[in-house]
Amino acid sequence: MIIDAHLHVFRPATSDYPRPVDDLAPAERQAPVEDLLAVMAGAGVDRAVLVPLGPEDRYVAECRAAHPDRFVSIGVADDDVTGRTPGIDPVPALDRRATAAGFSGLRMNWLGDPGTPVTESPAWPTLRYLADHGLVVWYYAPPEQLPLLDQALTALPDLRVVLNHLGFCPPASGSGWVLAVDEHRRPRIAAELPPPTLPDVLALARHPGVRVHFSGQYAFTRTEFPYADLAPIGQALYAAFGADRLMWASDYPWVRDVPGYARLPAIPDAHLPGLTAAERDAILGGTAARLFTWA
Secondary structure, eight states, rough: OOOEEEEOOOOOOSSOOOOOOOOOOOTTOOOOHHHHHHHHHTTTTTTTOOOOOOSSOOHHHHHHHHHHHEEEEEEETTTTEEEEEEEOOHHHHHHHHHHHHOOOOESSOOSSSSTSSSGTTTTTHHHHHHHHTEEEEOOOGGGGGGHHHHHHHHHOOEEEEEESSOOOOOOOTSSOOOOETTSSOOOOEEESSSTTTHHHHGGGGGTEEEEEEOHHHHHHOOSOOOTTGHHHHHHHHHHHHHHOGEOOOOOTTTTTTIGGGGGGGGGGHHHHOOOHHHHHIIIIIHHHHHHHOOO
């Protein structure tokens, strides 16, 4: 079984289906679930993890409900559920969303203020809720958040975390990375290779609850498919975490046409020569199959 462990579906932005609008996803752009199912079928991909572009849960929840045997979903954190909205208790706010949308994890880019212990952060009750309820932290946060993540994993041994996109840490705006939209309408990120955060990411392997997406190569590369310049990063992650904690993902729809969705499951073999059949199966689906409860 092949499972795509991170992708996006969304409708055109309307009052019924609000979502973030920017150069990458202008109001008229869409990635409907019908198209996703077609490209998955063409590539032999069986299941997927759906992630919305923002904290609006409606469309992804509808897709998951319509195809419970194919999809699980992730919510995207907002200020309400991370304790940054005055007067709103983050735990009931998160519980309402998780119950209504049925998501299996929460994408977070903020765990607290650097320099303040994570146990004193407004987001601490949220992290405890996620650990207690078996929901996954879908982590894609600036470098200064990594010490807080390490603290959270130490304090909450049951917390499960998936580091998005090879563990790259997108910094706050104005801090050096250049995020652009390329000629194929994909995100293009000019980041240092390997990223200076890689040693800290590799050190997180000591926490058994951490897994890493084997994904996003297209956005960081300076070469053409299969993105050989990213292979050393993948090899370092494999050495630290092992195949049983790596999860292949496409990041559809950005890669739908270039390089083409069906080509992407070949990247693990291209970057990790010598994989055993069991290791390949783990990266391409087994790790994600074990992480989530599927209908």
